[in-house]
Amino acid sequence: MAGFADLNLPQGPDKKSLQxxxxxxxxxxxxxxxxxxxxxxxxxxxxxxxxxxxSELFPSLPIVQGTSKRIKVLTRLTLVVSDPSHCNLLRxxxxxxxxxxxxxxxxxxxxxxxxxxxxxxxxxxCINVTEKLPFYFRRPPVNMAIDRGIFFELLYAPAIKDSxxxxxxxxxxxxxxxxxxxxxxxxxxxxERPLELRGPYDIANLGLLFGLSESEAKAAVSTNCRxxxxxxxxxxxxxxxxxxxxxPRKVEEEETTLPACKKAKTQA
Amino acid sequence: xxxPSLQRLRQVPRHLLVCEKGHARDARSxxxxxxxxxxxxxxxxxxxxxxxxxxxxLKSTIADVGDYYLVRNLSVHELVAHEFIDAFVKKGSCYALxxxxxxxxxxxxxxxxxxxxxxxxxxxxxxxxxxxGRPSQYSGKKAMRYIVTIDLTDSTFHPDSKKRNRVLxxxxxxxxxxxxxxLAWYNTGAEGSTLMSYFSKKQIQALKPKITFSTLRxxxxxxxxxxxxxxxxxxxxxxxxxxxxxxxxWNQVSLDNKSSSFLSTYCCPQPNMMVxxxxxxxxxxxxxxxxxxxxxxxxxxxxxxxxxxxWLTLTVHxxxxxxxxxxxxxxxxxxxGENLYNFVIFRNLDYWLQLAVxxxxxxxx
Amino acid sequence: MARAEAAAATFExxxxxxxxxxxxxxxxxxLPDGGARPSVAQLKQLVVSALRELHGEVGAALPVDIxxxxxxxxxxxxxxxxxxxVKLWSALTLLGSYQNRRCAFRVLQTSPFxxxxxxxxxxxxxx
Numbered sequence: 188m189a190g191f192a193d194l195n196l197p198q199g200p201d202k203k204s205l206q207x208x209x210x211x212x213x214x215x216x217x218x219x220x221x222x223x224x225x226x227x228x229x230x231x232x233x234x235x236x237x238x239x240x241x242s243e244l245f246p247s248l249p250i251v252q253g254t255s256k257r258i259k260v261l262t263r264l265t266l267v268v269s270d271p272s273h274c275n276l277l278r279x280x281x282x283x284x285x286x287x288x289x290x291x292x293x294x295x296x297x298x299x300x301x302x303x304x305x306x307x308x309x310x311x312x313c314i315n316v317t318e319k320l321p322f323y324f325r326r327p328p329v330n331m332a333i334d335r336g337i338f339f340e341l342l343y344a345p346a347i348k349d350s351x352x353x354x355x356x357x358x359x360x361x362x363x364x365x366x367x368x369x370x371x372x373x374x375x376x377x378x379e380r381p382l383e384l385r386g387p388y389d390i391a392n393l394g395l396l397f398g399l400s401e402s403e404a405k406a407a408v409s410t411n412c413r414x415x416x417x418x419x420x421x422x423x424x425x426x427x428x429x430x431x432x433x434x435p436r437k438v439e440e441e442e443t444t445l446p447a448c449k450k451a452k453t454q455a
Numbered sequence: 456x457x458x459p460s461l462q463r464l465r466q467v468p469r470h471l472l473v474c475e476k477g478h479a480r481d482a483r484s485x486x487x488x489x490x491x492x493x494x495x496x497x498x499x500x501x502x503x504x505x506x507x508x509x510x511x512x513l514k515s516t517i518a519d520v521g522d523y524y525l526v527r528n529l530s531v532h533e534l535v536a537h538e539f540i541d542a543f544v545k546k547g548s549c550y551a552l553x554x555x556x557x558x559x560x561x562x563x564x565x566x567x568x569x570x571x572x573x574x575x576x577x578x579x580x581x582x583x584x585x586x587x588g589r590p591s592q593y594s595g596k597k598a599m600r601y602i603v604t605i606d607l608t609d610s611t612f613h614p615d616s617k618k619r620n621r622v623l624x625x626x627x628x629x630x631x632x633x634x635x636x637x638l639a640w641y642n643t644g645a646e647g648s649t650l651m652s653y654f655s656k657k658q659i660q661a662l663k664p665k666i667t668f669s670t671l672r673x674x675x676x677x678x679x680x681x682x683x684x685x686x687x688x689x690x691x692x693x694x695x696x697x698x699x700x701x702x703x704x705w706n707q708v709s710l711d712n713k714s715s716s717f718l719s720t721y722c723c724p725q726p727n728m729m730v731x732x733x734x735x736x737x738x739x740x741x742x743x744x745x746x747x748x749x750x751x752x753x754x755x756x757x758x759x760x761x762x763x764x765x766w767l768t769l770t771v772h773x774x775x776x777x778x779x780x781x782x783x784x785x786x787x788x789x790x791x792g793e794n795l796y797n798f799v800i801f802r803n804l805d806y807w808l809q810l811a812v813x814x815x816x817x818x819x820x
Numbered sequence: 821m822a823r824a825e826a827a828a829a830t831f832e833x834x835x836x837x838x839x840x841x842x843x844x845x846x847x848x849x850x851l852p853d854g855g856a857r858p859s860v861a862q863l864k865q866l867v868v869s870a871l872r873e874l875h876g877e878v879g880a881a882l883p884v885d886i887x888x889x890x891x892x893x894x895x896x897x898x899x900x901x902x903x904x905x906v907k908l909w910s911a912l913t914l915l916g917s918y919q920n921r922r923c924a925f926r927v928l929q930t931s932p933f934x935x936x937x938x939x940x941x942x943x944x945x946x947x
Contacts, residue, residue: 189577189599190560215926218560253942254555255635347916350873382850382922388790389913389927395463396910401789402595409560410599465903467843470932472836481830497946498939525947554946637946662947684832695836702844702934706897708887718864719885721899739944772939791931795939805830811933818835 190218190251191387192412194263194289194311195342195375198222198239204380206245211381213249213258219412221263221289223377228266228273235276235283238262261288261416265313268303269295277307289419291340297322304328304337310418311340311373314363316356324366333371338415339363341407342377343385343393357396364398372399373415374407468790469814474694476684479755479804485820486798486808487748490771492781492820493796494567495552496742498772501754502704504676505763506734509668516753520664523741524638524650525554527658531564531634532626534572537614540607542653544570547642550743553634558776559788564634565778568641568743570608574632575778575785576601583630586622593787593815602778602785637741664740671733675710675723676700679766681805689726696724698809701768701797704735730764747771751798758802769798780816787815840932843905844887847912849894850924858918860889863896867908870915870925875907884908887934895928897937905930 196208205222212220226235241248241260248257264287268274277284277292284290291311294300303312305328312332315321332339341360346353363372374394378384385393387408394404477484499520503509509517533539534551543549548568556563562576574588581588581601590598605622606612612619626632640650651661677692677700686693692700700723703710710723747769754769773780775792786794793813800806810819849866851857858866864886872880885899900908912925929940 190557253557254561343914346914353874353914380922382852382924383916385913385924386927388930389909391790392906392909393913395466395906398463400463401466401468405559405789464906466906467838467840467902468905468932469838470840472839472933473833474836475831475833477831484831497941497944500939523946557942660947682830684834694834695839699842699934702936702938703887705938706888706934708897708934718860719887719899720883721885721887740946770935770939772936772941774941776941791929791936792942793931793933793936795933795936797935811936813931813936 189409189413191216191408192219192221192416193217193376193384193408194221194261194373194412194415195223195340195377196220197377197379198224199379202244207381208378208384209245209258209260210249211384213251215384215386216252217258217387218251218254218256219259219261219416221261223263223265223291224287225265225267229269235264237283238264238287263287263289263291265291265293265311267293267295268299271299271302274299274302274307277309285423287419288423289415290422295321297325300324301328304332304335308422309337310415310422311338313340313342314359316342316359317345317352318355320359320362324363326366329363329366333367336414336418338371338373338411338418339367340373340375341397342375343390344376344378344383347383347385360397369399369403371411372397372403372407373411374404470793471812471816471818472695472698473810473819474684475808475810476681477806477808479800479806484806486806487751489781489796489808489810489820490747490751491744493744493771493773493794494550494779495565495774495777496744496747496771497774498737498739499742499747499750499769500705500735500737501750501767501769502701503734503754503757503764503767504674504730505732506767507670507732509734509736510757513753513757516750517666517736517738519749520666520738520740520742520746521639522661522663523743524654525660525662526636526638526654528633529636529654529657530626531572531574531632532623534564534566535605535607535619535622535626537619539653540570542648543640543650544607547640548743548745550637550639550641550741552637552741552774552777554637555635556776557788558778558786558792562632562634563776563778564632564636566607567779567783570606571783572605572607573778573783574603574605576603576632580630580632584625585629586625591787592785592817593789604783639741639743641743641745662740664738664742666739667737669735671704671735672731674704674730674733675727676730676733677724678726678728679799679801679807681766681801681803681807684807691726692724694807694809697799697807698797698811700724701770705770742771751800754798754800755804758800758804762802764802766799766801769800771796780812781810781820784817784820785815786812789814840902842899842934843902843930843932844934844937845898845900845905845909845912845927846929846937847896847898848926848928849896849918850926851894851918852921852923855921855923856919857891857894859891860886863889866915866918867898867912870911871908874911874914879907879911882907897934899934902932
């Protein structure tokens with residue numbers, strides 16, 4: 188079990204609005220958020236800039252509601268890819284890329300979805316929620332992604348803003364669930380304004396609408412986000428850097444039989 | 456997906472309500488044991504119909520609920536120190552619960568008056584600690600949370616034992632755990648040091664429970680018959696109806712709706728009677744069972760003299776993020792973390808006891 | 821669902837499993853500063869329209885009661901039949917506007933026990 192996270196707060200140019208997003212997220216009980224920097228290769232030449240340093244941007248981060256800890260802010264890069272050549276960047280040894288905590292890819296075609304799931308070194312694959320799916324999900328790439336520890340990201344803010352997008356969000360989510368069986372799902376906001384953010388328990392409930400079970404839905408805003416972040420950490424460290432990995436200790440686990448709920452009983 | 460989506464949307468989160476009836480003066484009655492077994496309580500409130508002023512005895516019982524303490528950044532190993540065990544755990548009842556930790560997100564610790572220290576920790580912490588425990592009942596097939604229980608009063612847990620040294624080493628060096636703790640200590644008579652002086656080098660605060668009184672006028676109260684838990688049509692209300700009504704009173708819900716109202720169809724259960732006034736009292740803090748038992752006893756004594764009221768209620772709310780509810784039975788937080796109970800004390804000292812828990816809980820004892 | 825056994829002496833115990841007829845939600849409506857504040861009737865309409873928008877006429881027909889409403893803080897306690905909790909909650913979550921202005925329903929607590937809403941340790945400040 189881990190704290191709640193929203194891995195997608197769009198990183199706009201306005202510092203003040205970002206600050207109020209962070210405050211609302213902390214108030215709603217998120218203990219971790221990721222500032223998302225999006226690069227769309229369809230638009231003019233894009234260069235990967237260094238991620239902003241959250242502590243420089245916000246000298247004092249808001250305190251998570253009901254705790255004494257400050258919210259943890261990570262950096263994330265999302266590449267919108269519509270052509271296989273766009274992926275080259277990920278294969279290159281671009282130094283700036285490796286500075287981001289999380290790397291996501293938003294594939295626009297089935298072929299690219301396949302590549303993203305099977306070969307690209309990323310942590311998250313974004314699922315389109317704002318239009319009708321341009322392709323069907325197929326089992327082999329989805330299973331491969333799950334095996335590789337990659338997570339699929341669904342967004343909810345578009346569904347709050349627009350009723351057409353709400354339909355696409357729900358229908359695309361359900362299509363995905365039929366293939367991935369509720370595994371490896373992360374739900375994030377992509378909220379541009381505080382009023383588009385929702386609390387973690389709200390999202391866990393919303394997950395049921397997407398076809399997740401209760402525990403899968405809660406995992407989509409907690410443990411799965413944590414696993415995504417860990418995946419990012421190992422990706423960052425994989426390039427020849429010596430990284431100390433915790434040696435998992437062998438712990439003697441005691442199998443205790445769970446006490447069955449006592450039946451109704453009458454005491455003399 | 457094993458369950459079709461449509462059905463999933465109609466699912467009701469698991470919850471339990473246990474209702475008992477008995478007699479407060481019955482030697483075999485377990486009502487006090489239920490209070491004693493529910494260690495961590497954040498709010499105690501009672502309601503007395505037809506009462507405008509509290510008798511002095513009750514007033515002084517409330518005033519006597521006593522201080523509790525908040526110690527900031529306390530290492531868990533301090534609770535395992537044998538000085539602490541000898542001074543507090545073995546003398547009287549010592550209660551400790553981590554403050555501002557969320558049982559579904561954070562590591563949590565609690566010390567029960569039985570001397571059991573319970574750690575509810577995530578998988579990483581568990582592996583780093585290297586202490587023996589068991590997977591949480593509520594963390595799914597792939598356990599992400601573990602429960603470690605250490606009996607501080609166990610005979611094998613003496614200062615030089617291997618077991619204790621290992622626990623100390625785990626909590627001091629392997630994985631130091633630090634929390635803000637709520638603490639309370641109850642001992643009968645025996646002199647000794649106080650928590651305040653024991654932790655004087657720490658950031659410790661003595662806190663007083665917050666007490667509020669209020670009086671409600673013209674309150675519709677359900678008619679209850681102590682021997683009819685399920686109620687009788689036209690004659691008395693059921694225990695579930697009473698439980699909802701009580702919720703309505705404590706949340707200031709209007710009771711006199713018409714069932715045809717557009718806004719709300721809730722109304723006071725039938726049959727009911729209007730009482731001219733009712734006395735409400737709420738105590739908020741870290742309230743130990745010993746004090747609740749005293750209060751319960753005084754509330755029973757309230758009926759020692761003839762009173763207009765037919766019954767009164769005493770409600771106790773547990774902590775949503777406590778690792779246990781009753782005794783050592785594991786408690787978790789799914790969507791609400793409910794663990795609460797309510798007494799209805801009747802004029803003849805029959806009682807009803809309602810115990811309610813949410814999704815991640817065993818059946819109350 | 822209720823189990824009852826014959827009473828021995830006066831002691832009796834009944835265990836009700838998942839028997840709650842209703843679920844309760846404590847919510848707060850968040851509006852941008854300076855916007856018009858809904859009356860209790862408007863709040864009810866807003867809730868029903870949110871249900872209709874997401875779940876259609878069947879959703880709009882779900883019985884929802886507004887048990888309390890404080891127009892100052894825009895806080896309310898809602899009651900819904902148990903099988904409608906997920907629908908009501910998701911409808912509130914996806915509601916994005918009130919009278920063409922942005923809004924958000926903050927769900928502060930949900931429970932099958934109304935009484936539980938009167939003592940939420942997560943909201944108590946004990947220090």
